[in-house]
Amino acid sequence: MARTTHTLPVLDERAAGTPADAAPKSPAPHGSPRPPRTVPGWAWALPPVAALGYFFLYPLFLVGKQSFSPDSGGHSTEPWTDVIEEESFRKALWNTVWIAVGSTAGCLLLGFVLALVIAFVPFPGGRALSRFIDIFLAFPSFLITLALLFLYGTVGMANGLWTDVTGGASGSGPIDFLRTPWGVLLAEITYFTPFVMRPLLAAFSQVETAQLEVASSLGARAPRIVRQVILPEALPSLAAGGSLVLVLCLNEFGIVLFTGAKGVTTLPMLVYSKAILDGDYPGACVVAVVAVVLSVTLYGLYRAVVARTATLTGGARRAGA
Amino acid sequence: MSTPRRSTVTEKDTPAVGETPATAGGPADAAPGAGSAASAKAAEPDAAPGTGTTAAPTSTPAAAAAPAAVSAGADVAHRPGTAAVPAGVAAGPDRPGGIRFDRVTVAYDGQTVLDGLDLTVGGGEVMALLGPSGSGKTTALRAVAGFVRPAAGRVLIGGRDVTDLPPYKRGIGMVVQQYALFPHLRVDQNVAFGLKAQKVPRAEIPGRVAEALEMTGMTGYARRHPRELSGGQQQRVAIARALAIRPGVLLLDEPLSALDAQLRSGMLAELARLHRELPDVSILYVTHDQIEALTLADRIAVLDKARLQDCGTPHDLYRHPRTAFTASFVGNANLLTVRAAGSGTVRLADATLRVTPYGDGGGNGDGPGEGAEATLCVRPHALRLTGPHQTPKESNMLRGTVTDVQWRGHTHRLLVAAHGHELRADVGDLRQPPRPGDGIALTFDAEDAVLLPAGLAAGGAGVG
Numbered sequence: 004m005a006r007t008t009h010t011l012p013v014l015d016e017r018a019a020g021t022p023a024d025a026a027p028k029s030p031a032p033h034g035s036p037r038p039p040r041t042v043p044g045w046a047w048a049l050p051p052v053a054a055l056g057y058f059f060l061y062p063l064f065l066v067g068k069q070s071f072s073p074d075s076g077g078h079s080t081e082p083w084t085d086v087i088e089e090e091s092f093r094k095a096l097w098n099t100v101w102i103a104v105g106s107t108a109g110c111l112l113l114g115f116v117l118a119l120v121i122a123f124v125p126f127p128g129g130r131a132l133s134r135f136i137d138i139f140l141a142f143p144s145f146l147i148t149l150a151l152l153f154l155y156g157t158v159g160m161a162n163g164l165w166t167d168v169t170g171g172a173s174g175s176g177p178i179d180f181l182r183t184p185w186g187v188l189l190a191e192i193t194y195f196t197p198f199v200m201r202p203l204l205a206a207f208s209q210v211e212t213a214q215l216e217v218a219s220s221l222g223a224r225a226p227r228i229v230r231q232v233i234l235p236e237a238l239p240s241l242a243a244g245g246s247l248v249l250v251l252c253l254n255e256f257g258i259v260l261f262t263g264a265k266g267v268t269t270l271p272m273l274v275y276s277k278a279i280l281d282g283d284y285p286g287a288c289v290v291a292v293v294a295v296v297l298s299v300t301l302y303g304l305y306r307a308v309v310a311r312t313a314t315l316t317g318g319a320r321r322a323g324a
Numbered sequence: 325m326s327t328p329r330r331s332t333v334t335e336k337d338t339p340a341v342g343e344t345p346a347t348a349g350g351p352a353d354a355a356p357g358a359g360s361a362a363s364a365k366a367a368e369p370d371a372a373p374g375t376g377t378t379a380a381p382t383s384t385p386a387a388a389a390a391p392a393a394v395s396a397g398a399d400v401a402h403r404p405g406t407a408a409v410p411a412g413v414a415a416g417p418d419r420p421g422g423i424r425f426d427r428v429t430v431a432y433d434g435q436t437v438l439d440g441l442d443l444t445v446g447g448g449e450v451m452a453l454l455g456p457s458g459s460g461k462t463t464a465l466r467a468v469a470g471f472v473r474p475a476a477g478r479v480l481i482g483g484r485d486v487t488d489l490p491p492y493k494r495g496i497g498m499v500v501q502q503y504a505l506f507p508h509l510r511v512d513q514n515v516a517f518g519l520k521a522q523k524v525p526r527a528e529i530p531g532r533v534a535e536a537l538e539m540t541g542m543t544g545y546a547r548r549h550p551r552e553l554s555g556g557q558q559q560r561v562a563i564a565r566a567l568a569i570r571p572g573v574l575l576l577d578e579p580l581s582a583l584d585a586q587l588r589s590g591m592l593a594e595l596a597r598l599h600r601e602l603p604d605v606s607i608l609y610v611t612h613d614q615i616e617a618l619t620l621a622d623r624i625a626v627l628d629k630a631r632l633q634d635c636g637t638p639h640d641l642y643r644h645p646r647t648a649f650t651a652s653f654v655g656n657a658n659l660l661t662v663r664a665a666g667s668g669t670v671r672l673a674d675a676t677l678r679v680t681p682y683g684d685g686g687g688n689g690d691g692p693g694e695g696a697e698a699t700l701c702v703r704p705h706a707l708r709l710t711g712p713h714q715t716p717k718e719s720n721m722l723r724g725t726v727t728d729v730q731w732r733g734h735t736h737r738l739l740v741a742a743h744g745h746e747l748r749a750d751v752g753d754l755r756q757p758p759r760p761g762d763g764i765a766l767t768f769d770a771e772d773a774v775l776l777p778a779g780l781a782a783g784g785a786g787v788g
Contacts (some may be wrong), residue, residue, distance in 0.1 A: 213504035217562075219491040220469055220498040221518030221569060231517070235508040 063295070070288035082285035091268060092290065099269040099297065102184055103252035106191035110248045111241060113192060114199030119229065121200075122207035123215075133204060139197045147194040148261035155181050182266045190258045195251060199244035206240035207233070242309040249305055253298045270294040422447040423468055423573055423606055428477035430463050438463045439630040440477070447482075447572075450599055450607040452621035452638075454614060456653065459627040461610045465575050468608060470494050482572055492521070494573075497566030497605075501578040503558040505550040511561050512537070512546040518569040536568035537561075539598065556587040563598070567605075576609045580616060592619050614654050618642065626650050644774055651701040651774065658707075658747050660700040661778070664693060670700060670775065673743035677720045678770040697778040704737065706772035707749035709758075710765040720773070722747065722766045726758045740766060 073081045086092050121129050121136075153159050161178050165171070180186050210233055218228045234241075256271040268276075270290055278287035423445040430438040438460040445451040453461035466472045467479055470491035478487045486494050497518075505514050515533045524532065537543045540560040550558055559579060566574060576595075580588045596619070599607060611617055617624045618638040626634040626641065626649065634641060634650040645651035648659050662670035662677065670677050679700060710721070724742025736757045738749045749766050758764050 211502065211504055213500045213502055214506060216469065216471055216491070217498050217500060217504045217565075218506075218517065218521070219471075220494070220496050220575075221521050221565070222492045222495075223517070223521035224492055227521055231509075232506055235506075 066288045066291050070285055070292050073285050074283075082289050086286050086289040086293075092273065095268045095270050095273045095290075096293070096297070098184060098267055099253060099271075099294070100301070102187055102191065102267075102269065103249055103255075103301070105188050106195060106252045107245055107249040109188065109192040110196045110199045111245050114196045114203060114244065115234075115237075115241065117196065118200045118203035118207060119233070122204055123233075136197045136200050136204065140201060142194075144190075144194050144255065144257040145261050148190045148258050151181060151186070151190050151193065152261070155186070181262050184267050186262045187259055187267050187269075190262050191252050191255060194258060195248045198248050198251065199241070202240040202244045203237055206237045210236050238309075242306075245309070246302060246305055250298055250302055253301065254294065270297070422449075422480075422482055423451075423608060424478075424480040424483075425464065425467070426478040426480065428464070428467055428474045428479060430460075430467055430472050431475045436475075437630055438467065438474075441627075441632055443625055443632060443635065445606050445608060446622075447606055448604045450609060450620055450622045452609045452611060452617035452624045453627060454611060454617045454624050454654070455627035455633075456612060458629075460630040461612075461627045462577060463630075464627070465577055465608055465610045468494075468573065469496060469498055469575055495569070495571055496573045496575055497569060497571035498575045499559070499562045499566050499577070499579045501581045503550070503555075503562045503582070505558055505561055505565070507550050509549075510546070511542060511548050511550070511553070514550070514561055515565045515568050518565060522569055532568055536564040539567060539601065540564040540594070555583050556591060559583065559591060560594070563595075567598070567602070572604070572606065574605050574607045576607060578611055579609075581611075581613070588616075592616060595620055618654075624654070626653060628653070645701060646776070648699055648701070648776055651776070655703050656748065657701040657703050657774075658745070660702065660743075660745050660747075662698055662700045662775075664696045664698055666694040668770075670698065672700070672722070672745075675722060675743055677722075677773070679720075679773045679775050680770055699776040699778055701774040701776060702747075702768055703772065704748040704750040705735075706768045707747065707751070707766040708768065709738070709749065709751045709754070710767050720768050720770060722768075724764065724766070726760050726762045726764055728760055729757050731757070738764070740764060742766070 070082055071078045071080065073079055075081075120126075121133055155161050155178050157179055159178070165177060181190075214232055215228055218232050223231070254271055255269075256275065259267060259269050259272050260275075270293065273290045274287045274294065277283040277290060425441040425443040428438060428441045429436060437458075441460070441464055443451075443464075453464055455461045463472060467474055468481070470486065470489060474487060478485055480486065481494060481496070506517065509517065512533050515536050516529050519529045519532055533546070534543065537546055540563050542557065542560050542564055545553060545557060545561070550561065553561065559582075563579075579595075580591050583591060599605070599620075607620075609617070609620060621638055623636060624638055624641050625632055626647075628649050634646050636646075641650055641654050645654065645657065651657040652659060660672055662672045665671045665676060668678055668680070670679055677700065707722075722740075722742045724740040724747065726738055727741050727746065728739040730737040730739075731753075732750075734753055735750045736752075736754050738747075738751060738758065740747045740749060747766065
């Protein structure tokens with residue numbers, strides 16, 4: 004029990020008897036003058052801007068400059084016209100775009116469903132699975148691709164099972180899609196889905212259980228609750244995960260190299276083959292510049308669509324979305 | 325709201341306090357002039373803490389409980405004589421909206437959090453579940469809502485067994501402490517949520533939304549988002565959302581706990597008004613705040629340690645607590661260990677006190693035998709301050725020494741060491757309050773002290 008004996012009289016006595024003594028001793032909380040600022044505010048921005056310029060923008064500038072510098076010397080648009088006229092470039096451009104967009108869509112769909120199950124459907128091992136997602140993010144992409152080769156490769160388990168059953172020769176199984184764009188798509192969805200799930204799981208953990216319960220008591224069944232309560236809440240995280248996956252897919256190299264190397268060429272693969280295999284540096288730089296522009300454009304387009312969706316649904320009201 | 329309203333208060337099924345089963349089975353006649361239960365309750369908090377000016381408990385029990393005791397249902401509340409006996413009250417559970425807990429037990433990971441709850445909430449009745457944290461009151465509400473499945477027992481709503489029904493099929497409205505509004509939806513969309521979920525015809529929805537918003541005074545805020553509203557406004561929207569589906573049962577889970585004191589007071593009055601306007605809606609109101617329970621409820625069920633400890637009208641629980649826990653939790657009574665001295669008196673150390681034996685009207689039997697130990701419950705505001713050397717006319721005088729004085733604005737709380745106990749006494753704002761160390765005397769009327777058998781004294785927990 005707190006003892007508040009003599010509360011009022013004692014307070015009164017102190018107040019009456021000691022103001023003159025107390026004033027000089029007590030430090031003024033707001034009145035102390037600040038030391039004069041010696042470094043102007045903009046000066047603090049110089050180091051990061053300089054670092055950004057030297058380590059990122061300048062090399063980018065050099066790549067751009069190289070794309071206008073043909074091996075024959077001087078500066079011209081010849082490397083650009085050469086590359087654009089190539090059939091392989093146009094095909095790589097198309098492959099890059101549709102595989103990236105398809106992978107992102109697949110990751111968003113699969114990631115949302117899986118995260119929903121992990122977050123809201125209690126099952127044994129759900130927590131462990133959630134932790135595994137974190138570890139999965141640290142895996143190198145080629146490892147997943149390698150695993151898929153073991154499963155669906157020409158001499159993989161699925162084909163092995165087929166040949167065991169049918170008695171055919173090893174390597175003659177019917178499953179051979181890993182070298183096609185669909186194989187790349189499967190591998191990218193497999194590998195990048197956790198990148199969508201991680202922010203989603205964080206968002207789902209913030210959804211108030213009370214909201215779900217109230218929605219349920221009002222008569223809403225699970226699909227309506229997901230659609231009208233959970234999804235709008237998770238939209239910013241879905242957008243963040245989606246944009247991350249889109250950019251990563253546009254520039255993915257390892258997965259394409261391991262799976263569709265023979266049949267599928269994307270822009271990063273084209274840069275590699277031109278620069279390393281063909282020694283065509285100006286051509287490689289042209290493709291690289293196109294890849295950068297494509298990434299920025301698609302990313303900007305994606306964000307614009309998401310922002311519009313968020314405005315319509317009232318979501319995406321937090322910073323960082 | 326077009327919810328059918330009761331035409332007369334005679335339909336009120338709240339049992340009369342202290343009625344015997346024989347009288348309970350009689351015709352349900354209303355006490356003339358009783359008015360609605362909500363309005364009657366709203367007047368009680370001020371009257372209840374009065375100091376010895378109310379009717380003596382030796383008077384007719386039904387008269388003492390007149391505000392809430394309107395009529396009796398089939399069975400009558402037998403308030404438990406011991407903490408282990410639950411109070412089962414049938415007050416029209418089969419009417420639309422009535423709730424019945426039939427020996428409901430809920431356990432989490434082997435730990436029982438609600439133990440054999442047997443309780444009936446009549447159609448149109450406001451039942452407060454009052455208790456400290458961990459008492460099981462929220463679990464009981466969640467069992468009605470369908471968010472927890474009882475390990476044993478059944479839950480009935482309107483006579484229908486809903487134990488195995490999912491929440492969305494139970495037709496209940498629910499309001500929680502943190503409002504739980506859908507942040508991305510506007511106020512009107514929030515209110516329309518349940519109507520759409522229940523597939524109400526599209527053309528009907530705007531009217532129903534407007535109606536619910538009007539009831540809660542939120543018509544002007546229909547186009548706003550929850551984040552643009554204050555806490556009180558958000559809670560009004562939450563109530564409107566729950567009422568829009570015209571539920572037979574409204575579950576309120578500490579709905580005012582997140583509001584400041586002034587808003588809480590206003591919202592209490594609002595809830596009382598809403599209940600008057602929707603007299604057929606049964607309300608289960610979970611709270612740890614006795615003022616909310618006393619203000620709003622037709623009856624209060626007191627829970628502690630997963631069990632129902634007591635159940636009765638607010639007036640009855642306050643005036644005639646049957647357990648030390650009820651006495652302590654509802655009204656923070658002083659609990660004094662005394663010995664019966666015969667002739668309606670008890671001994672507290674060297675003081676002789678005149679008391680009423682074992683709460684008349686509670687059916688706890690006769691008073692204690694001479695020399696038997698018992699617990700005397702005296703409310704802090706029932707104690708009056710008297711000079712130490714005065715010889716009062718009353719026989720009930722406790723002499724002691726002030727150990728602490730707390731000024732509470734309209735009262736002074738005195739902590740007084742007297743006869744081996746530390747007494748709490750709330751006395752009117754004193755011009756010259758005593759100081760710690762001062763010797764004082766406190767007196768109280770016999771009618772304001774309740775004697776409990778010693779066996780019921782354990783487990784009391786004071787709440788200031």
